[in-house]
Amino acid sequence: MAKRDYYEVLGVPKNASKDDVKKAYRRLAVQNHPDKNPGDKAAEERFKEATEAYEVISDDQKRAAYDQFGFAGVDGMGGQGGAQDFTNIYRDFEDIFGGFGDFSSIFDNLFGGSGRSGGGRRRGEPPRGANLRYDMELSFEQAVFGTTMEIAYSHDEACPVCNGSGSEAGGGRKVCPTCQGSGQVRRSSGFFSIASPCPTCGGEGHIIDKPCRSCGGSGLLKKKQKIKVTIPPGIDDGKRLSVPGQGDAGPNGGRPGDLYVFIHVKPHEFFERDGYDLYCAVPVSIMKATLGGEITVPTIDGKKVKVTVPQASQHGKMLRLREEGVPGANGSARRGDMYIKLMVQVPQKLSRKGKELLEELQRVEGDTDTPRPIKLSDLK
Numbered sequence: 148m149a150k151r152d153y154y155e156v157l158g159v160p161k162n163a164s165k166d167d168v169k170k171a172y173r174r175l176a177v178q179n180h181p182d183k184n185p186g187d188k189a190a191e192e193r194f195k196e197a198t199e200a201y202e203v204i205s206d207d208q209k210r211a212a213y214d215q216f217g218f219a220g221v222d223g224m225g226g227q228g229g230a231q232d233f234t235n236i237y238r239d240f241e242d243i244f245g246g247f248g249d250f251s252s253i254f255d256n257l258f259g260g261s262g263r264s265g266g267g268r269r270r271g272e273p274p275r276g277a278n279l280r281y282d283m284e285l286s287f288e289q290a291v292f293g294t295t296m297e298i299a300y301s302h303d304e305a306c307p308v309c310n311g312s313g314s315e316a317g318g319g320r321k322v323c324p325t326c327q328g329s330g331q332v333r334r335s336s337g338f339f340s341i342a343s344p345c346p347t348c349g350g351e352g353h354i355i356d357k358p359c360r361s362c363g364g365s366g367l368l369k370k371k372q373k374i375k376v377t378i379p380p381g382i383d384d385g386k387r388l389s390v391p392g393q394g395d396a397g398p399n400g401g402r403p404g405d406l407y408v409f410i411h412v413k414p415h416e417f418f419e420r421d422g423y424d425l426y427c428a429v430p431v432s433i434m435k436a437t438l439g440g441e442i443t444v445p446t447i448d449g450k451k452v453k454v455t456v457p458q459a460s461q462h463g464k465m466l467r468l469r470e471e472g473v474p475g476a477n478g479s480a481r482r483g484d485m486y487i488k489l490m491v492q493v494p495q496k497l498s499r500k501g502k503e504l505l506e507e508l509q510r511v512e513g514d515t516d517t518p519r520p521i522k523l524s525d526l527k
């Protein structure tokens with residue numbers, strides 16, 4: 148597939164200021180953020196495309212090369228095919244994404260190791276462990292009131308035999324013979340020399356002399372672990388909780404990744420949720436709907452609450468029970484409300500007496516054989 152022009156991708160003119168470029172990228176990145184569009188490959192592609200374009204256009208040198216030579220001018224500097232370099236993104240991170248999700252993990256997930264070698268960590272610092280995903284299913288009530296869940300999963304831990312170094316006792320690291328310690332190999336392509344991570348040492352610049360027999364030199368071993376996760380009240384389906392440092396350990400003593408707990412909430416038999424409000428449907432007889440009266444309804448807490456049905460309640464009327472909905476997050480905010488939709492039920496079976504009385508009512512109150520259709524604008 149042909150690549151789109153970087154200015155076109157960002158939707159800015161060729162003479163756009165740095166500030167406009169940053170604004171345009173922020174808008175695209177937030178809109179196509181993978182967390183907001185789970186499973187949407189097209190959005191992920193747009194996110195990557197915009198990121199690549201920003202990396203080049205936000206950098207004076209790369210921008211000048213791109214303006215003069217097009218993609219060939221920046222190949223290997225930030226373009227696909229070469230080693231990806233996100234130095235500028237990491238530099239502008241707070242500025243662009245301040246307060247919006249955990250972007251470094253998104254970058255690691257989307258761009259893999261090549262993205263990390265560009266800017267995710269300082270040179271010489273061992274790579275960070277991978278972030279892990281755990282899918283948790285909660286009952287409707289657990290999500291509403293919060294709970295503590297114990298989860299078991301396996302992750303990489305530092306090998307206890309070599310202490311995560313990957314090296315047998317007495318062994319050590321030696322400079323990688325392929326790249327002589329630079330961690331990069333270069334190949335030339337036309338006028339340009341393209342750098343990519345060294346295949347022998349994986350970009351580390353050194354290799355292990357005598358690999359540890361327990362972990363094969365990786366310094367990591369898969370282990371099962373159990374941890375407790377606190378689910379705050381009011382959490383909703385599709386939300387993600389992060390548990391810092393509980394992902395995979397990093398190779399060679401690198402920082403561990405995080406564990407992401409994705410929340411799936413099972414539907415309730417009677418209640419539906421919209422944010423902090425709860426909805427349920429309750430049947431009422433035509434007599435009660437017409438004359439008014441009281442009904443008792445169960446709440447999500449298991450309480451029974453008396454509710455007044457006003458006189459002449461039409462089918463579908465909504466009643467509100469204040470603060471019987473979902474508790475606010477952190478226990479601070481006010482609880483949501485519970486809405487009761489009245490479903491007026493026509494009697495299925497009538498006694499002879501009941502039938503007589505209804506016929507009597509029809510005679511007394513009158514009934515029409517020529518109803519006028521209801522205006523659509525009156526149907527909410």
Ligand SMILES: [Zn+2]
Pocket residue numbers: 306307308309310311312313314359360361362363364366367
């Ligand atoms: Zn080991």
Ligand SMILES: [Zn+2]
Pocket residue numbers: 323324325326327328329330331345346347348349350351352353
């Ligand atoms: Zn190497």
